[in-house]
Structure formats: C-alpha cells, structure tokens
Amino acid sequence: MNGGLIIITIQDTVLTTRGIYKSFTGVKALQNVDFTLREGEIHALMGENGAGKSTLIKVLTGVYTKDAGEINIKGNDKPVTIKSPQEAQKFGISTVYQEITLCPNLTVAENLFIGRTNDLLVNWKKNNNRAATILKGLGIPASPTQQLSNCSLAVQQMVAIARAVDMDCKVLILDEPTSSLDENEVAKLFTLMRDLRDRGVGIVFVTHFLDQVYELCDKITVLRNGELVGEYQVKELPKVELVAKMMGKELGDLADLHNKALTDSDDAKEAVIEAEGLSSTSGIKPFNFTAHKGEVTGFAGLLGSGRSECVRAIFGADKVVKGKLKIKGENVTVTSPIKAMKKGVGYLSEDRKRDGIIGDLSVSDNIILALQVMKGFFRPFTKAQAQAFADEYISLLGIKTASADTPISSLSGGNQQKVILARWLLTHPEYLILDEPTRGIDIGTKVEIQKLVLKLASEGMSITFISSEIEEMLRTCSRLIVMRDLHVVGELKGDEMTQDKIMYTIAGGVSQNV
C-alpha cells in the first residue's frame, strides 16, 4: 500500500479504474481495485495464481462486466461502461492474448484488416499496400501476402499487435505474450513494444518472467487475492520486494516454522534420484537435482517458474530432450510415465481435475488404477482385492465417501485429493512427487497431508513437495530448490531456509551452471 508518491497528471492518463469489484458465485475475484495507466508507459501487471490479473483484463476488455467501480478513458468526460470486446476496441483498448487469436490460414494483410472494413467490396491491392506500410513502419519482418501460419510465433504476435495499433489503440494489453517465444523472438517483440511506448501508447504487460519486467517496464501494479497490493516505479522496487509483495509476505517476517529434525546432514544418505542437466520439451533450462532416501525436497518459485516442469521431466510426463537421470544409482531413460512408475516413482499431478481424477470411475477404481497398470493388462485385480485396497486406504487416510463404489467426481476436493494420494501410496513408491497436493482443499486436510508427508519420509520414502504456500514448504521440506524463469537459481537447506532467504534467492539467485 505504500507505493511511493505518484503524481497523477490528468492530461497524460489514458486509463484509470477506481474501486473495481467483480465476483463470481461465492468467489470475490476483484475487490476495490485501482489501476492507472499513462500514455507512453509499459506497465507490468503482476500477481500469483488467483490474484485477479485475468479478471481485471477481462473487465477492461468487456468480456466481463464489473459489479461496481469506475473506468475512465482519455477522451471521454464521463466514466464508461464497456459491454463487449467490440466496444472496448471502440474506446481504444486492444488485447493480444498468449494464444494467437488470428486466422492462420489467411495472409498477413487479410489478418490486419479482416472484420474492420464496412465496404462490401474490398480492394485487396490497396490493402496490401497499406499493410506493407504498416509492417514497415513497425519494423515487422513479414510480407503482406504471406500466409500467417508461415510466420514465426513472434511475428504472429507482432501482426496481432500491428492490427491493434492500426485500430488507433490507446491502450494495448499484452497477456503473457512471451511465454511461447525464444530469446531472439522476445528481443524483437520488446523492440516493437518500446517503439510503441515512444509513440505514446499505454501498454499493460502481463507476464510471470521477473527479468522481463525489470528489463522493459516503467511501472508495476501488484495484485493479490483479488486486491490491489500497490503501484510501484520499477526503479524503486527491488526484485526481492516484488517477490515478497506477490507472495503476500513482509521481508523480515520471523514466523518461520520448519521441521528442524529433518535438516540433518542428508548427504550421507542413499540417493534415490539424481538428475544431471535434465531438460524437456516444456522449455525448462537444464537442471541438476538429487533426492535422498527419507528426505523431503521442495521446488520453490513463483507461478510459471518451472517447478512442475522439473518433476514432470523426472516422471517422463514431458519428453526429455537432454541430460541424464539415475534412479537408485542406475542410469535410466524415462520415456513414459509407466517406466518411471516401474522404477518406483509416483507423481501426484498439479491439476487435480484435469490430470488427476478419472471423474466417472468409482473411488476404488481410482485408487487401484496406477498399481493395476503396473501389474499389467492380463492380470486384473479381483473385485474383492480392489475392495480391500480401497477399504484400507479409505480408513487409513480418512476419506469421506459414501462407499468405495461412489464416483470420485461426487467427492469434495480434499477427499478427491486423498483418493489420488491413496492411488500413489498403494504403489509403494520409493520416490513420490506431490505437485500442489494441498491446492484448493480445506485447511484440515492440508494439515493431514503435511503430517502424512513427514511420516512417510521418516519411514524412508523420498518425497518432493511442491506448493505455492511458502510456509507449507518450510514446514515440510528439509531442502529447497529455488527456481526463477525456468532456471534453477539456488538450493537452500538447514538454517538458510527462511522466507527472506527464499525470496532473495528467487529475486537474485544465479542460475545453475549446467
């Protein structure tokens, strides 16, 4: 809230919102959010999962209508109501989304002008010439008659931007434009963005790459849990403070709890997983990682920093392109999850609904699935065996379900997660990856899962625990791998494991030299 003194001069403010509220059934997505964008600035909109970034953008572009609050746009005396994306464009607000929303089977020029002319007859020769001028003016390396799908992703993004700019946009919103671009392409895009800034366009830049914010932006607005944390000048906000604000922590917060019993020297213990220079098609940079018997390791970092991608590479869920992996000292190439499973690796995936549960199947089928697949196609468990497994884990984990035959989709989130946990425990893994096992579940179940993790580790299982909640990581993990922008930037253990240290490492850690 103490974002420094900002002098607002009405003349060059192009967009302001005051007290925006928006809620969906039971969820307050935005509460009293103020946002100010001036001409000729690049303004980063930052926040973790559920912070309200996308909701705010959708309110600004007319996809959602706000519940309360004011939106002022330069050139309008009164506050405006934006009812649809078409109206937003009329007010001069254009958005370019992460996924290209143009038509890949049309030419560049067609994409620039489609849906914008009222004339029934189109003079394409004239349009092609005009397109050439626009592209040249913005320095976009594409020819008007080229088919869009033949251009690189970066050029496609740029064409989308050119279209927006040509529609006289005053506000350009770029939602994660760089997440599928390589470094060269990002540089080209940034040149274009700087150029537009110099022409006076106000740019809202949504990204989860911290370094890009500091390279390009003038101001930062941070949201958290649907509320405004503050607006800051990039120059005045050290990276570590930004991380702290996004996570909702204060630097110097002393409330660090963690299990000291687990921070013993674990180098002596047997290594279960040894990854060396591992990288996959998901885009993570090669990383080194070791997990020992009886140890709880964690991957810490902001949303999109590559936590899940690391463990998915170990489990064979993403295609590994480089590096070596040893499981219990044995060199292995894991090309598919079943190979990792047979080596004693289990993976509870991040998105429970999308990648975890098999919705219409019963609780008992969901529990036995992984073990059944390992056992083989021709050796199904009998109904009695499945029932016995299900009963054992339903009572062991306290799963609240009407019966083992109830479809898993009718259970609450926490109980669904316990079923998936039971699925992996039943395979008796030596190395278990828990990717956000506590997201979206009630506090009681959260604590139960944390306790279970510590118990399993004390019995000798090696566990990797990933969570967006830093306290939870500190409470359960004995060693933390810290990540930023798809790089591993540090490793913390013992007394180094404090919130401050984690945030400093996220902000300023040096990437692993692999």
Added chain:
Amino acid sequence: MSKNNNKQNTDRQASLLKACTRHRLFIPIAFLAFLLLINVFINPGFLSISLGKDSGGNPVLIGNLINIINNATELVILAIGMTLVTASSRGQDISVGATVAIVGGVIMRVLCGSETQPTQLHASIIVALLLGCLAGVACGAFNGILVSKFNIQPMVATLILFTAGRSIGSMAMGGLKPKAPSSFGYYGNFFPGFPIPTPIIITIIVVAITYLILKKTNLGLYTKAVGINDKSSSLNGLNPTLIKFLTFVILGLCVGIAGFVQASRVQTVNPYTIVPSIEMDVILAVALGGNSLGGGKFNMVGSIIGAYTIQTLTSMLTTLNVNTNAVPVFKAVIIIVLVAIQTPIVKSFFSNKVKISKLTASDGKERV
C-alpha cells in the same frame, strides 16, 4: 408384532423395487419386456417355440423369438465392438456396414475364386473366416490409426470407409456376384440335424468370449479410464493412443465375424445392399443400453439388450405390415422417446415426482 412385520416386509419390498428401478439396466430391460408384451398381445402365439422340419427334412426350431434372436446376431456382435469404441474414443464408427461388405466380398472371393457358380469350395471355410476377420481387423486398424494417432474425429475418420467400403467389397469379388455352394450356408442357417440356428450359437460364443476378456483382462478399466480422462490416464502409465487403437481393432474383428455370418445366410453377397444402414442400428443399440455416446463408462450387457430390442422392434413393425419404407420413421419415433427418458433431465424430473407423491401419501397416512 404382525403389523410390524408387515410393515418391514412392505418396506423391504419398496426398497427392493427402488433398487431395481434405479438400476442402470432397468429401462433397457423394461422396454424390451414391454415390446415383447405388445407382441404377445398382437399375436398370442408369439412366444411359442416348436420343433419343425425344414425343406430338407431336418429338425429345426421354429418361432418368432428364435427368428428375432437369430436375426439379431450381426447387431449384437457389432454392438459389442461399438460399445468399446464409443467408450474409448468418445465417438462412433459409422463404417461398420460398409466394412461388413468388404469382409463379405473377401470371403466370397476366397470361397468362390473367380467362378460365379462353383460346385466346390475353393478354400476351406476356416480359411475364409480367418481371412474375413483379417480384412475386418485391417479396416479397424485403418480407422484406429486415423482416430488415435492423427486425432481425427471418429465419425469423420470412419466416413472414409463408409463411403468407399461397399465399392471395395465389390472390387474384392472382381465385380462378380458369385454364389457359394450350400455347404457354406450352414453357418448362417442350420447344421443338418442340429435344430438351433448356428448364428445363435456363434452369438453365445462371442458373448462368452467378451465376458471372459472383460473379466480376465483390464480392457474394461483401461477403456473407461481413457474415455473419461485421457490426460490423467497417461499420467497413470496408460497409453491412450494404443488403447483407442485396440478398441477399433476389436470392432474390426467383430465386423469380420458379423460379415461371415451375414455372407453365409444366403451364400452370396451384394456389397451395395448387404446390411443396409446397420451402423445406425448398432449405434442405437449402444445408446439404448444406457451408454453415453459421449464415451467414458459403458455397460456391455446394456448394449446387448439394446441390440435385441432393436431387432424386436424391427420384426414387430414387419409383423404389423408397416410399409417397409415407413419402418425407419416408426423406429425413429420410438427411439427418440426411449433415449429421451434415459437423459438425466427426465430422470430427475421423474424421481422428483415420485418423492412428492410419496410425501403426500405418507401425510395422508399420518392424518388417518
């Protein structure tokens, strides 16, 4: 005491009744029973089965029921394969009629060579059956690759063979229409001296094998898992591509067997008219069995009952002398009703009604 006992009894009966009506197979079975009842009403001798003699003087079972069960053979066998394809790929194979024509063509070519009226078979029948099944499996594999590997919508992928299949069947026979010697006809009719139609025996064998496969392997669980959530399935070590492919191959095998029975019935194949629009009847059988055509969970028994229901309906409409051109319209109307009452909206509407009537009934009791 006796009052109490009575009450307990009626309660138990009520809950048993409720469990029955809640059962997934209740509507399919009830509808089949209803159709049979109408048939009995129209023709009191409908259910009777008698031992008669065919033109050759051999003993054969005669009766409407026998005819229905006999004629449903192809439908039942294809419905088994279609159920698996529907569950795993969340779509349907519309090429089964056309691929039956291919299988029929291959079998006739194998049995008759390039003669139109051979007096002797050119190959043993087991060879013809195996090559017919191979042709069916090849078609299934072709569809399966398009769907599982290239992610083409099942209906679009199978449109290719739907369009081309009957011509391919004709080409397989070299453009001829041969008629095989009558000994080939035993498989689609009767073995001399054995009174039960052979197709019924073949159905029993296929259903038994299906039962064993579903019991002794994980085909059912894997198919359901992939159909419900293929991302999750692959993170649990399954290979969704392979499983989808496998279900199409199994359907191909079913097409092979069905084509063999069909060709044997009249010992000749007209690829352009053989099993007309059977693909729609097969898909309807799956739907009538209470299976979602959107894939996921399936109930094999339901599909088999559905196949017999469709056959009963078809034969009933024929008995009623409904114009053959109008039969599809009647079928369509009845099927719309049947499928509609199995949708969740209608189901919940009825269960609410039941609850309300029960409430008012108990109110009445208390007042008395």
